[in-house]
Amino acid sequence: MLLYLDYQRDGQPSEDDREEVEAALRGIEHAYERSGDGLLLTVSYSPAYFGRFDESLPEGVDLPDPEALAPFEDPEFDTPDAVVHLASNTAQVVLGAEEALKGNKSTLNGVDQPDATLTDVVTIADRRTGFIGDGLPAEKADEAEGVPADKVPEDAPLFMGFKSGFKKNQASEDRVTIQSGPFAGGTTQHISKLDLNLNQWYNQDDRWQREAKMFCPYHAENDVIEGAGDNLGTSSKIDDCEPTDETAREMGVVGHSQKSARARDDDDSPLILRRDFDSTDDGTASLHFLALQRRITDFVDTREVMNGTDVTEQSAVGQRNNNGILQYIRTERRGNFLVPPRSLRALPPAQPAADAQEVTYESS
Amino acid sequence: MAGGGSFVGLAGCTDLFETQSAQAPPLPENRPDAVYYPTHYEGMEMPGMKEQSGYKCALTYSYAHRFWLMKPNGISKVEIQPEDSIHLMPVVWDTQTGIIPPDVNPQLTITQDGESVDQFAPWPMLSQPMGFHFGDNAQLRGDGTYTVEVSIGGPSTRRTGSLTENQGNASFTFEFEFSESTLNEISYTDIPDDKEGTKGAVGLMDMEMLPNSQVPTPDALPGDVRGSGTSGDAKFVVTLLDDASRFGGGEGQKYLAVSPRTPYNRTMLPMMSLSATLQRDGTSVFDEILQATIDPDLRYHYGTTVADVQSGDELTITVDSPPQTARHEGYETAFADMPDVQVTL
Numbered sequence: 288m289l290l291y292l293d294y295q296r297d298g299q300p301s302e303d304d305r306e307e308v309e310a311a312l313r314g315i316e317h318a319y320e321r322s323g324d325g326l327l328l329t330v331s332y333s334p335a336y337f338g339r340f341d342e343s344l345p346e347g348v349d350l351p352d353p354e355a356l357a358p359f360e361d362p363e364f365d366t367p368d369a370v371v372h373l374a375s376n377t378a379q380v381v382l383g384a385e386e387a388l389k390g391n392k393s394t395l396n397g398v399d400q401p402d403a404t405l406t407d408v409v410t411i412a413d414r415r416t417g418f419i420g421d422g423l424p425a426e427k428a429d430e431a432e433g434v435p436a437d438k439v440p441e442d443a444p445l446f447m448g449f450k451s452g453f454k455k456n457q458a459s460e461d462r463v464t465i466q467s468g469p470f471a472g473g474t475t476q477h478i479s480k481l482d483l484n485l486n487q488w489y490n491q492d493d494r495w496q497r498e499a500k501m502f503c504p505y506h507a508e509n510d511v512i513e514g515a516g517d518n519l520g521t522s523s524k525i526d527d528c529e530p531t532d533e534t535a536r537e538m539g540v541v542g543h544s545q546k547s548a549r550a551r552d553d554d555d556s557p558l559i560l561r562r563d564f565d566s567t568d569d570g571t572a573s574l575h576f577l578a579l580q581r582r583i584t585d586f587v588d589t590r591e592v593m594n595g596t597d598v599t600e601q602s603a604v605g606q607r608n609n610n611g612i613l614q615y616i617r618t619e620r621r622g623n624f625l626v627p628p629r630s631l632r633a634l635p636p637a638q639p640a641a642d643a644q645e646v647t648y649e650s651s
Numbered sequence: 652m653a654g655g656g657s658f659v660g661l662a663g664c665t666d667l668f669e670t671q672s673a674q675a676p677p678l679p680e681n682r683p684d685a686v687y688y689p690t691h692y693e694g695m696e697m698p699g700m701k702e703q704s705g706y707k708c709a710l711t712y713s714y715a716h717r718f719w720l721m722k723p724n725g726i727s728k729v730e731i732q733p734e735d736s737i738h739l740m741p742v743v744w745d746t747q748t749g750i751i752p753p754d755v756n757p758q759l760t761i762t763q764d765g766e767s768v769d770q771f772a773p774w775p776m777l778s779q780p781m782g783f784h785f786g787d788n789a790q791l792r793g794d795g796t797y798t799v800e801v802s803i804g805g806p807s808t809r810r811t812g813s814l815t816e817n818q819g820n821a822s823f824t825f826e827f828e829f830s831e832s833t834l835n836e837i838s839y840t841d842i843p844d845d846k847e848g849t850k851g852a853v854g855l856m857d858m859e860m861l862p863n864s865q866v867p868t869p870d871a872l873p874g875d876v877r878g879s880g881t882s883g884d885a886k887f888v889v890t891l892l893d894d895a896s897r898f899g900g901g902e903g904q905k906y907l908a909v910s911p912r913t914p915y916n917r918t919m920l921p922m923m924s925l926s927a928t929l930q931r932d933g934t935s936v937f938d939e940i941l942q943a944t945i946d947p948d949l950r951y952h953y954g955t956t957v958a959d960v961q962s963g964d965e966l967t968i969t970v971d972s973p974p975q976t977a978r979h980e981g982y983e984t985a986f987a988d989m990p991d992v993q994v995t996l
């Protein structure tokens with residue numbers, strides 16, 4: 288779940304409000320272990336939030352305002368101050384934590400909650416929910432308009448029918464962590480909301496096309512993928528695909544994974560750590576694409592490579608037609624955020640004096 | 652009340668079923684690997700036209716259609732779904748030149764009373780009466796007023812001349828009054844059994860206020876037309892322009908343009924991968940890809956700059972990928988298997 292928050296006070300946050308936020312967060316953390324079985328929680332802040340300060344962010348923190356990232360998209364931009372991301376293997380845990388943050392629970396999972404509540408100092412501007420997991424999209428298909436009945440595979444973890452986030456095709460946590468400066472240990476976060484067109488994907492395309500467009504034509508040609516792709520193991524076997532530009536010229540179609548894998552660093556590591564999940568918010572089948580990366584530029588570069596504009600200029604592949612999964616996704620919203628290290632997670636200043644912050648929170 | 656409701660529901664279903672079998676009669680037997688007369692053709696309706704940021708957009712529709720999507724080794728058929736109401740086609744063109752840019756993929760959002768009804772990016776398609784267009788079957792909720800928003804973004808194919816100025820985003824909103832009875836007034840013309848499936852094509856629809864997606868006749872092409880050839884039933888016309896400067900060429904370079912088109916209707920054939928070699932006295936002078944380009948005079952074509960072309964040079968055009976546009980009936984067996992085209996310049 289994503290809670291978009293507006294800080295109620297104008298200008299810079301007060302020390303009292305910081306303590307209130309930190310206390311509220313600790314309250315829900317004490318109620319659960321810090322894991323998928325318990326509760327996972329991050330807080331992140333937007334460029335709009337840091338605009339409250341006279342100082343700019345330290346050099347080395349790359350957090351621009353969000354912008355359109357494809358010639359054919361026209362998204363709305365998310366400008367609330369902060370986002371709290373709550374995740375758990377158990378939906379009830381997330382819902383309970385949300386209520387506790389709003390001050391609606393005196394105990395959570397049997398643990399007493401502090402008087403401090405998040406909503407004393409912030410207003411909830413938006414609430415986005417979602418899910419990921421084998422079988423969940425098929426189960427939730429009828430909650431959303433336009434999801435073809437009985438077409439989303441029973442075992443698929445995501446609406447588009449394939450497993451995503453293979454270990455070897457993700458950046459490591461280390462790769463996405465800010466290395467130096469007062470925000471060292473933090474990361475940047477990009478969150479977009481993508482609407483899905485599953486009618487074309489399931490009723491008009493066939494299995495061959497879905498495999499070719501999601502992975503690459505080589506995978507489709509050679510029946511590399513069974514079902515949702517669990518047989519692939521820990522990698523999408525993208526090295527077996529031909530180079531993207533060759534496939535584009537000779538087959539007239541390129542795969543999303545094939546294209547996106549061109550965004551790698553010198554060590555062949557992907558630049559972004561994807562934590563996306565599906566949603567039926569507003570009755571629409573969609574995806575909250577949440578990605579962590581050291582710098583927002585890493586995301587922008589990855590998305591540019593995914594657009595494949597270079598490929599379309601030189602081949603039969605269209606701006607969206609046969610161009611990975613671009614035909615089926617429409618970017619509705621984009622936002623950029625900084626996830627500070629834990630010690631700075633409560634209403635951080637733009638230029639923290641690192642040790643002073645640490646002390647404040649340890650004593651609170 | 653309940654009984655009345657289900658009666659109406661039932662009537663609707665029967666109606667839909669009949670419409671669909673008329674829209675998708677059995678395909679002709681022994682379709683040639685060439686452009687052929689389809690089983691029938693249909694007119695269209697135009698609820699509105701708008702202008703913004705150097706583009707015009709007309710919203711048009713017809714009956715729901717079956718069509719085919721391209722794959723590297725063949726085609727895959729898209730059947731009409733029971734929920735499909737109409738074939739919706741937003742036609743967008745550059746106001747100044749009247750060119751319909753195939754690289755600008757519109758996004759459609761259909762709402763009713765602020766509630767989302769359907770949203771999709773229509774496919775680039777080829778049809779005999781409509782020519783090149785973007786379209787797909789849309790799922791409406793019966794008679795009523797809909798709001799259709801057509802939004803377009805920047806181009807992704809090289810452009811030249813006045814077309815380079817048109818880079819922007821635009822969005823066109825239409826109030827669309829839909830009724831089953833207006834739909835059923837759209838003309839439907841059956842093609843006689845002895846004619847359907849034979850080589851030939853239905854002519855382009857006479858669309859008064861709309862531009863067409865044709866490319867110039869060989870006579871009307873700029874430059875010196877040096878020859879032509881055919882492949883997969885498409886015709887390729889080769890022309891040589893003395894001045895390559897607007898195509899990024901240097902001083903003294905020439906521009907070799909290949910203009911493919913459908914037979915009969917001269918509809919453009921976009922979204923191919925083409926490359927070419929030029930042989931002079933048995934040695935290769937160049938071996939390059941031909942880059943898709945939209946030029947106000949040549950219109951949609953594929954080209955490359957060359958140092959020089961001499962009479963007698965052997966040009967070989969290779970189709971690395973045939974047009975990846977979806978196909979309506981009569982075009983799905985053509986422009987698929989496309990051998991090299993040889994032209995002596």
Ligand code: HEM
Pocket residue numbers: 445447449450451452453455456457481483501523525543544547548549550551556557559561574576586589590591593612616
């Ligand atoms: C509906 C939306 C999307 C779906 C269903 C989807 C699905 C997938 C799948 C199945 C893979 C291959 C398996 C894997 O490596 O995890 C993949 C890879 C990847 N995707 Fe997506 N994706 C979506 C959107 C995006 C977006 C918006 C981006 C951001 C630019 C993105 C970036 C990547 C990257 C970087 C890879 C791995 C490439 C590599 O191996 O280096 N994806 N995606």
Ligand SMILES: [Cu+2]
Pocket residue numbers: 716738740776778784785786787979
């Ligand atoms: Cu069409």
